[in-house]
Amino acid sequence: MFGAFSIFVIMIKENNKTCGIIGAGVSGLAAAIRMRNKGYKVTVFEANNFAGGKLSSESKNGYRFDMGPSVFTMPAYVDELFQISGKNPREHFNYIQLDPVYRYFFEDGTVLDSYHGKDRYSKEMAKHLNEKEETIRKYLKNTEYVYELTADVFLHNSLHKLKNFFRRSVLKGLLNFGKIGAFETMHEANSKSFKDKRMVQIFNRYATYNGSSPYLAPATLNVIPHLEIAKGAYYPEGGMVAITNALVKLAKDIGVEFKFSSPVREIVIENNKVKGLRSDSGVQSFDVVISNMDVYNSYEKLMPDVKRPEKTLKQEKSSSAVIFYWGIKKEFKELGLHNILFSENYKEEFDTIFSKKSIYKDPTIYINITSKHTPQDAPAGCENWFTMINVPNNSGQDWDALVEEAKVSMIKKINRILKTDIEKYIECEMTLDPRLVESRTSSAFGAIYGNASNNKFAAFLRHANFSNTIRNLYFCGGSVHPGPSIPLCLLSAKITTDLVK
Ligand SMILES: Cc1cc2nc3c(=O)[nH]c(=O)nc-3n(C[C@H](O)[C@H](O)[C@H](O)COP(=O)(O)OP(=O)(O)OC[C@H]3O[C@@H](n4cnc5c(N)ncnc54)[C@H](O)[C@@H]3O)c2cc1C
Incomplete structure (x- = not known):
C-alpha cells in the first residue's frame, strides 16, 4: 500500500478553535493527533516530564526497561494516526509480528509455546495438552x-x-x-x-x-x-516506548504543542460549560477539553464541585501490579520475549487478589525480556527482566511488607521452575507497586486498568467519552469507554474525537 515513492500530503484545515488535553498517555496523544487533524489548535498538558504515561521507559546501569505494557496488538490503530496525518507509517514506526508469542511454564514441568494463527496454535497446543486440535x-x-x-x-x-x-x-x-x-x-x-x-x-x-x-x-x-x-501480537522496533516516541513526534510535526511538567489543577467551568484549564502558570482558555487523566481523579481532583456520576465512579477498580525490573547478568536461552510461570491454584490466586486484597503466596509470574529482540536493551551477555505479578489495587495495604514477601516467593518460584539461583544474577533493580502507578499516572487506587470487568454490566458502567453535564468536556483513555490496553485506548481517542462537533 505504501510504496517507496508514496507521497502523502494532507493540509490541515484550521478551524480557529482550541483544544486542551490533560495527559500525554497513549490515548491523550492519539486524541491530540486527531483533534489537530480536525483543525483545532491543540495543547497537551502533561504532569510528568515525559510522555506516554504507563507506556514509558526507564534505564538503569546499561539496561532499558519498558515500564508498563509489553504486549502489542492491533498495530493498525497506530498506523491509522499517521495515515490521517498524511504520512506513511512505515517511514516513522515499525514492528515485527511475533511467532511464537508466549512461552508457558507449568509446575508439572510442561513447557509450551503459543503460536500465531488458529491452526498452528491449535496444533501445537494439542501436542502438549490433553486436548484435541479440533x-x-x-x-x-x-x-x-x-x-x-x-x-x-x-x-x-x-x-x-x-x-x-x-x-x-x-x-x-x-x-x-x-x-x-x-x-x-x-x-x-x-x-x-x-x-x-x-x-x-x-x-x-x-x-x-x-x-x-x-x-x-x-x-x-x-x-x-x-x-x-x-490477529497477531507484535513487537515495535526499539521496544514498546517506540509507540509513544513515534506518536509524540507525529503530534509535534503536525503542530501539537506540549507542556511537560505541567499538571492541570482545575478544569475551569462556567455555566456548565468548559472554559479552560488551570495549571501552575495560570488559566488558559479552551473551546474543548479532553481529559486523558483517570476519570475518577478527573472528578475528584480537577472538578470537585461538579456533581459526580457516583454509580459509575464507584464501580470496583481493576487489579494492579508489582514489578521488579531486574538487570540479569546471564542469558537464559530457555526464555523468550514473553514468558508465563503459572501458579498451581489459579482460583485461590484470584480470590486472594480480589477478595482478600492481598498477594497470593505463589503468584503467576510474567517475565518480559525485550533484549531478546533488542540486544542493546541490556549489556552483552545480560538480559533485562520485567518480572511482574498481578496484585490488588491500593486500599491502604502495607505495600513495603507485601512487596518484600512477593520478592521472596517470586525468586523461589523462578528458581524452582528454571532450576537456577536467580538472585546471584540480579545486578540492578527497580520496583513498581500500586502506590507508584498512582503517583506516576494519577490512576485511582493504583488500578492499572480503570474499572474491573468483574460483572456482566461492567462494559455499560464505564464512564462515557463525554460529560453529560458539562458542555465541551470529553474523556479518553483506559478508565473510560471502551476500556484499557493500547488498542482500546487508541479506539477511545477515536470515539471521543468523533463526538466533538
Ligand atoms: C504494568 C502494566 C502492564 C500493562 N500491559 C499491557 C500490555 O501488555 N498491553 C496493552 O495493550 N496494555 C497494557 N497495559 C495497559 C496500558 O498500558 C494502558 O491501558 C494504557 O497505556 C493507558 O493509557 P491512557 O492513555 O489511558 O493513560 P495513562 O498511560 O494512564 O496516562 C495518563 C497520563 O495523564 C497524565 N496526567 C494525569 N493527570 C494529569 C493532570 N492533572 N495534568 C496533566 N497530566 C496528567 C499522567 O501523568 C499520564 O502521563 C499495561 C499497563 C501497565 C501499567
Whole structure:
C-alpha cells in the first residue's frame, strides 16, 4: 500500500478553535493527533516530564526497561494516526509480528509455546495438552464469531449515544446477546470447553489483560485471545516506548504543542460549560477539553464541585501490579520475549487478589525480556527482566511488607521452575507497586486498568467519552469507554474525537 515513492500530503484545515488535553498517555496523544487533524489548535498538558504515561521507559546501569505494557496488538490503530496525518507509517514506526508469542511454564514441568494463527496454535497446543486440535480450533472460531458480533457494540462506537444502537452491526450484536457469553464467567465457559485444566488456565489468563478475575468476568471477554492469536501480537522496533516516541513526534510535526511538567489543577467551568484549564502558570482558555487523566481523579481532583456520576465512579477498580525490573547478568536461552510461570491454584490466586486484597503466596509470574529482540536493551551477555505479578489495587495495604514477601516467593518460584539461583544474577533493580502507578499516572487506587470487568454490566458502567453535564468536556483513555490496553485506548481517542462537533 505504501510504496517507496508514496507521497502523502494532507493540509490541515484550521478551524480557529482550541483544544486542551490533560495527559500525554497513549490515548491523550492519539486524541491530540486527531483533534489537530480536525483543525483545532491543540495543547497537551502533561504532569510528568515525559510522555506516554504507563507506556514509558526507564534505564538503569546499561539496561532499558519498558515500564508498563509489553504486549502489542492491533498495530493498525497506530498506523491509522499517521495515515490521517498524511504520512506513511512505515517511514516513522515499525514492528515485527511475533511467532511464537508466549512461552508457558507449568509446575508439572510442561513447557509450551503459543503460536500465531488458529491452526498452528491449535496444533501445537494439542501436542502438549490433553486436548484435541479440533476442540481448540472450534473454541478459537467461536471467539472470532463473538468478536465479530461484539466489536461494534463494545469497541468501535460510543455506548452512550442512543443513535448508535440503531446501527445495523450494533443491532445484530444486541439481538445475539444470548450467544456472546454475557451470562456465564470466562472460567465457566472455558472449563465447559476443555478438559485439560492447563488449557483452561491459559484461556482464563486473558482476564488479566483488563485487570479482572476469570472467575467473575463474563465469558464475552474470551474474545481477547482472538486478537492475540488470530490477529497477531507484535513487537515495535526499539521496544514498546517506540509507540509513544513515534506518536509524540507525529503530534509535534503536525503542530501539537506540549507542556511537560505541567499538571492541570482545575478544569475551569462556567455555566456548565468548559472554559479552560488551570495549571501552575495560570488559566488558559479552551473551546474543548479532553481529559486523558483517570476519570475518577478527573472528578475528584480537577472538578470537585461538579456533581459526580457516583454509580459509575464507584464501580470496583481493576487489579494492579508489582514489578521488579531486574538487570540479569546471564542469558537464559530457555526464555523468550514473553514468558508465563503459572501458579498451581489459579482460583485461590484470584480470590486472594480480589477478595482478600492481598498477594497470593505463589503468584503467576510474567517475565518480559525485550533484549531478546533488542540486544542493546541490556549489556552483552545480560538480559533485562520485567518480572511482574498481578496484585490488588491500593486500599491502604502495607505495600513495603507485601512487596518484600512477593520478592521472596517470586525468586523461589523462578528458581524452582528454571532450576537456577536467580538472585546471584540480579545486578540492578527497580520496583513498581500500586502506590507508584498512582503517583506516576494519577490512576485511582493504583488500578492499572480503570474499572474491573468483574460483572456482566461492567462494559455499560464505564464512564462515557463525554460529560453529560458539562458542555465541551470529553474523556479518553483506559478508565473510560471502551476500556484499557493500547488498542482500546487508541479506539477511545477515536470515539471521543468523533463526538466533538
Ligand atoms: C504494568 C502494566 C502492564 C500493562 N500491559 C499491557 C500490555 O501488555 N498491553 C496493552 O495493550 N496494555 C497494557 N497495559 C495497559 C496500558 O498500558 C494502558 O491501558 C494504557 O497505556 C493507558 O493509557 P491512557 O492513555 O489511558 O493513560 P495513562 O498511560 O494512564 O496516562 C495518563 C497520563 O495523564 C497524565 N496526567 C494525569 N493527570 C494529569 C493532570 N492533572 N495534568 C496533566 N497530566 C496528567 C499522567 O501523568 C499520564 O502521563 C499495561 C499497563 C501497565 C501499567
